[in-house]
Amino acid sequence: MKSISLLGSTGSIGVNVLEVIRHFPDRFRISALAAGENIKLLAEQVLEFQPELLSIGSEENAGKLQKLLPAEYADRIVVGDEGNQLVAAHDTADMTVSAIVGAAGLLPTLAAIEAGKDIGLANKETLVMGGKIVMEAVRRKNVAMLPVDSEHSAIFQALEAGRKKDLQKIILTASGGPFRGKGEKELEVVTLKEALNHPNWEMGRKISIDSATLMNKGLEVIEARWLFDIEAENIEVVVHPQSIIHSLVEFKDGSQIAQLGIPDMRIPIAYALSYPERLELELNSLKLSQCANLEFIEPDHTSFPALKLAFTALEIGGVSPAVLNAANEVAVEAFLQSRISFPEITETVARTMDIVQEGSEDSLEDILRADFLARREAARFIQ
Ligand SMILES: NC(=O)C1=CN([C@@H]2O[C@H](COP(=O)(O)OP(=O)(O)OC[C@H]3O[C@@H](n4cnc5c(N)ncnc54)[C@H](OP(=O)(O)O)[C@@H]3O)[C@@H](O)[C@H]2O)C=CC1
Numbered sequence: 001m002k003s004i005s006l007l008g009s010t011g012s013i014g015v016n017v018l019e020v021i022r023h024f025p026d027r028f029r030i031s032a033l034a035a036g037e038n039i040k041l042l043a044e045q046v047l048e049f050q051p052e053l054l055s056i057g058s059e060e061n062a063g064k065l066q067k068l069l070p071a072e073y074a075d076r077i078v079v080g081d082e083g084n085q086l087v088a089a090h091d092t093a094d095m096t097v098s099a100i101v102g103a104a105g106l107l108p109t110l111a112a113i114e115a116g117k118d119i120g121l122a123n124k125e126t127l128v129m130g131g132k133i134v135m136e137a138v139r140r141k142n143v144a145m146l147p148v149d150s151e152h153s154a155i156f157q158a159l160e161a162g163r164k165k166d167l168q169k170i171i172l173t174a175s176g177g178p179f180r181g182k183g184e185k186e187l188e189v190v191t192l193k194e195a196l197n198h199p200n201w202e203m204g205r206k207i208s209i210d211s212a213t214l215m216n217k218g219l220e221v222i223e224a225r226w227l228f229d230i231e232a233e234n235i236e237v238v239v240h241p242q243s244i245i246h247s248l249v250e251f252k253d254g255s256q257i258a259q260l261g262i263p264d265m266r267i268p269i270a271y272a273l274s275y276p277e278r279l280e281l282e283l284n285s286l287k288l289s290q291c292a293n294l295e296f297i298e299p300d301h302t303s304f305p306a307l308k309l310a311f312t313a314l315e316i317g318g319v320s321p322a323v324l325n326a327a328n329e330v331a332v333e334a335f336l337q338s339r340i341s342f343p344e345i346t347e348t349v350a351r352t353m354d355i356v357q358e359g360s361e362d363s364l365e366d367i368l369r370a371d372f373l374a375r376r377e378a379a380r381f382i383q
């Protein structure tokens with residue numbers, strides 16, 4: 001029986017993690033859950049999965065949550081950032097699934113690693129902000145870092161066909177998002193509703209907007225750089241609108257190995273939970289004969305400059321990826337509140353990256369400071 005501590009249980013990934021666990025009660029149990037604000041769903045999850053510890057975003061919500069739960073939970077509710085870290089490192093957990101959205105995922109993920117937990121990583125922002133120190137901690141603590149992000153799961157699986165020393169290139173596939181094919185002028189007038197309407201995946205709001213700007217692919221390039229210890233110049237992105245091939249690796253003999261499947265997050269989630277075993281998921285299997293045409297297109301860097309910005313952040317190094325991430329979070333939130341236009345998301349990130357640059361990628365303190373300064377600058381641009 002593997003015990004799982006789940007951060008972000010009420011989100012799109014969190015709900016899918018629990019869906020997998022629900023189908024395999026003999027293999028997995030939940031030891032701790034953390035959420036932000038959704039007390040109603042968290043209470044339902046607690047009653048079903050009976051964790052030993054739970055965390056919620058605020059004291060006020062902790063009080064409301066307590067009223068929805070039996071009295072025995074009174075001393076098992078923790079709160080906020082500290083609560084996330086306690087859940088992440090909870091003593092009975094074998095694995096922590098990191099599925100909070102955004103920068104709030106970094107410290108709990110680090111806490112889980114320091115506590116010796118294996119990690120199922122959905123929160124790509126963790127590696128974007130602190131890839132070097134996070135992966136150093138993974139090696140020092142000798143824990144497993146198992147990707148949940150679909151492209152990284154595909155790469156992880158494809159790498160099993162060869163040796164890491166023979167790896168030549170990683171090819172990340174991108175759907176292109178809902179605005180694929182649109183020109184710069186057209187993008188000035190797109191709506192929030194259109195931006196949230198991802199062609200292939202049902203996901204949380206922040207990552208859906210990231211997919212629409214192609215910043216998601218930029219974040220994934222940085223995630224891959226650290227997760228697979230590969231230089232940015234050996235990471236390529238190709239637009240593949242059908243999201244059937246989830247990514248590829250190329251070995252030095254020119255062989256390219258891909259992982260294919262229907263776009264369903266339960267597949268990479270299950271593999272992270274059960275690795276190296278595979279679970280019988282009983283999903284519809286992919287029928288290649290019914291997949292009309294699989295297309296592969298170069299990314300449009302003029303309409304979607306976010307992807308290049310991520311490569312630039314890697315090239316600058318230091319805290320630049322953390323700055324890119326923080327500015328993007330602020331700008332996406334402003335777009336979600338209809339305070340800025342779609343192109344202004346990426347413009348805000350670029351302007352912030354020009355201003356906030358000081359700091360070392362080896363220092364958690366510098367990374368957190370850069371995150372703070374970038375949020376302040378990005379908010380200033382948006383005012
Ligand atoms: N959705 C997907 O298919 C994929 C997602 N990812 C990545 O996984 C992560 C989660 O994405 P997704 O599930 O879509 O996002 P959602 O917005 O659907 O869910 C976010 C989760 O994080 C919780 N949360 C937010 N802030 C805090 C906080 N400060 N403390 C505790 N919990 C918090 C939310 O709680 P509440 O709702 O209760 O406020 C919710 O449970 C992201 O990093 C994303 O990039 C990667 C690949 C695919």
Ligand SMILES: CC(=O)[C@@H](O)[C@H](O)COP(=O)(O)O
Nearest residue numbers: 149150174175176177211216
């Ligand atoms: C499901 C998943 O992993 C998302 O990150 C997804 O890949 C988004 O798709 P695009 O960013 O390629 O549009």
Ligand SMILES: [Mn+2]
Nearest residue numbers: 149150151220
């Ligand atoms: Mn992805």
